[in-house]
Amino acid sequence: MPTISINVNDLAQLLGRGGTAEPLTAERIEAWFPLVKGELKDLDSETGEMRVELHDSNRPDLWSCEGIARQIRIKLEGTARPYPFFKSTPRPKRRLTVGSGLERVRPYVAACTAVGYPVTESGLAQLIQIQEKLADIFGRKRRTISIGFYRLPAIVFPVAYALVKPDEARFTPLGFEEKMSLREILSVHPKGLEYGPIIAGHDMVPLLRDDEGQILSLPPIINSREIGEVRVGDRELFVEVTGTDLTMVLLTLNILAVNLADRGATIEAVEVAYPAATAFGKTVRTPFDLAKPRPVPIKTIEAALGQPIAPDEIRQALLAYGYEASVSRDKGSVSVKLPPYRNDLMHAVDVVEDVAISRGYGAFTPVMPSQFTVGGLSRLEQVSDRIRDLMVGLGFQEILSNILASRLELVERMRLAGSEWDRTVEVDNPMSLTYACLRQWITPSLLRVEAASTRAFYPHRLFEVGEVAVPDAADELGARSVTVLGTLIAHAHANFSETHSYLDLLLFYLDRPYTLEPISHPSFLDGRAGRIVSNGRPIGLIGELHPEVLEHWQIGMPSVVFELEVDALVERTKEMVDG
Template sequence: MPTITIDPNDFAELLGQRLDEAELERQLDLVKGEFKGRDEAGNFRVELNDTNRPDLWSAEGIARQLRAARGRRRDYSFFQGSPVGEIRVESALADIRPFVGAFAARGLRVTEKSLIGLIQTQEKLAENFGRARRDVAIGVYNLGRITFPVHYRAVRPVEHRYTPLGCDEPMSLEAILQRHPKGVQYGGILAGRERVPLLVDAAGLTLSMPPIINSRELGEVVPGDANLFVEATATNLFSLVLALNILACDLADRGARIERIRTVYPYDTPLGREVDLPRQLDRAIQIPLAEFSRLLGVPVQGVEADRVLEHYGCEVSFDGERLLVQPPPTRADYLHPVDVVEDFAIARGYETFEPRLPRDFTIGRLDVRSAYEDAVRRIMVGLGFEELFSNILTSRSSLADALRCPEQPLVEVANVMNENYAALRHLILPCLLAAEGQSATAAYPHRLFETGEVAVFDDAAPHGSRTEVHLCALLAHPQATLSELHADLEFLAQELGREFELVETMRPELIGGRAAAVRLSGREVGFFGEVHPEVLERFAIGVPAVAFELFLDRMM
């Protein structure tokens, strides 16, 4: 979860009120935050427990939410109006890094504290929300030195030179990618590209090579600067819009006057060929008033729902039966009416709901499936395997690309805030492989297993997917063989009173000729085989590995 540091004096100025630690801790419930004490410099440390709210990953964002709760919500006028500058995009960027946007911030008094806060927010958004700049990267520049229009170009790495931040002499783009610390760190994003992105102004001055490093000439912001140019490049246009909306509101809260910048594309985008930013995101949710009472278990009146949600920063209209709720432009986390009800409960305060003991008395017992899982766990532990507990949400790349099946249909998150948690696993195997890739320093052999839920994409299911329970086991050591793990699979079958049949098959994550489907009474209930060398390499595993994965639901 993101943890940020906040200067107490700066926060008091943003909030318009000084809070002691006890009061801050209480009010952080409004942002799903936890007070983690102070650092050595006396700054507040706050951990945010909602990764779907990147607008709260800054002192400005937290202060904005707390001010709204006090009835001091601010409406921002800069989401409308004519642009004051233009970015022109070359067609070649469509297949490299297709989206760019920006805004201008004038009249800002950049202090050392506000600059530290801006850099912290920029880094949190780019590293967490932007998945280490792969999806979104942000640059901040001195606006006064830039001549419009700005050009977003695709150039060969040997064709252009500029002086990057942290250096005194010009370097070619190729040299920056190979030798500059940021090029070494982020250069993999552009690996294999004949051309790379470049931002230059009308005078030919370089702004940056996104998403790597700004130029020293235009991209070095220092205390005392008053006018800023804030740009972002991205692979997803809506993620770019959200990131810029957040930064625009943060800077406006510090006194800046925000002006829109137009991006002109030579190709179609989800928002057209001319996109003015910042802009409002249409994430309105319509919800029947009765849903509040049904989900919360207490009567909720329309006037109360309207008032509470307005104080949480939303725009609300009520027709007597339904509410239309539009979250603020810094949020894109509304997917379902339940999200609106949750915001209402948070804003009203959970302490206002009267606790009530259950009215029905029942005797609980383990579900049949859970009991079966526990039996399987006991057998696997008895065989000397160590149990893992992995996240069900993970990255698409680890589930598809790393397993050599890039077109694998997956159950994916619609409004991704972090690409590391973008899809639900359809197999447990990639989770074990990821753990094995981090375990090279541990003594071999490695015998790992996990039992848990997976989500299988299924058009015929009511919601387009179905949940299954799987068991996966992985054996890894320099002399790992199929026969060694096959003995464990046979013992497991014997203990469960089952008789498996192995039938040769082909799977992209396994070596051809060393892969088998596991069948029970003619029905496929899993797979077994040796992990393909390309898969091992992608997970940074340096020894052979064999695995089986069983679909326990089909075996009960």
């Protein structure tokens, strides 16, 4: 979720508390932040700069100083100020025409003008920041939406959004001195290299041009330097959003429009004319209010919040959170409508949360769930705990390891490459080869400890009860997660007989008769390894580790191990309990 930088003075100004009002303290600001699900990361008391993390990924309207101030101001004033430019009249003076063929590349555009707000230093910083955050996070790195700001006086309307051949047009992009063809921009300009892939794969690219053929920008790549570079002091702006999802394009423009309006600009709509009908018509007046009134039963709200609330209190809470709201004549429901800069109402529960936030979570008295339940551990955990107790009693130190490991540790160092035991669950997109496989047995985890601990005094007796992943084509997930006990003994005289004694004692206490069957396993010395078999079923391995394995791990002590499947022991326990 985005972390943004805002300035305390800018926030105070937008809250209408500039000038002589007492300065905002961190405490004061933090007390408001629950309203915006914001977290104050830090505040520089000298410059007033603060970093804020916004937690709600469905509320891009809050990712700016204007948005944060708006939500707080509505709460302080009890109701939202109207934004008249969302009305469907009068017909806009300015038009933007959409050419054909764009539906295959980047179909949608929305635009408006903002006049009468001289762009300030901090206003410009916020403009650039919201443009980046919305396009990056909400717009998935400009893939679904991208944004452009321009100097309005330079533009002759109507503006055309159309496809052109990459060699047909040239302009000077931001950050460069000379004119370049679109193809050059895509292959040379840093933004062309970064975002070019979004519109690659077509022989034409989208371009915004005015009526005199002046190029505004190559969306979603870069603006023209002449028209598309907004500077401090500019009083008249043209704003556009292009993208692949009309709802998101419209919502983004709405957010930008209300932000500029909050800074004092007069917003005028632009009429966007498509070659064919969209979900919102063939011509769309933008900014465009997406929200529709929706009834929410009072009972639903009360049931979710766990207490009766008067319908008018619900209405007041929603008004103070920016909604339009009215109570039905029978007082059974409240008709709600989101403000035009939001589009996150999927279910009545979304309204419930906003009521709670508006009233403050502190306004609700906690009550304990009253219904009785019985607690308990799974049988697997019970048996695991018994085994852990016994191993501790036998003098073993418990180990806790990461489950992700490397093929080197799990297979190659264990001399298993190419053998029937060379099977692990591998990660398709590992961040590093060190963590690329799920362990298929515990012994490598214990060897990792042994290898790192040659200076810890001996003897070493280690165990871990933990999960491993065993590839299994018969399993619906392609692998079984199995809980396994692994043990390792390392000291100058460690041998098979010693570890066998521990295994024997453990299985005696677990009341589990067993036999050892000789096994030829590459990790162990031949003739000193066995499969632990119980009720005709293999449940583990025991043996003296092969000197080459120890050499691979750079371990200088004889080491012996045994492993037992705890899941197999659980079944036995269950049989006994069941009779």
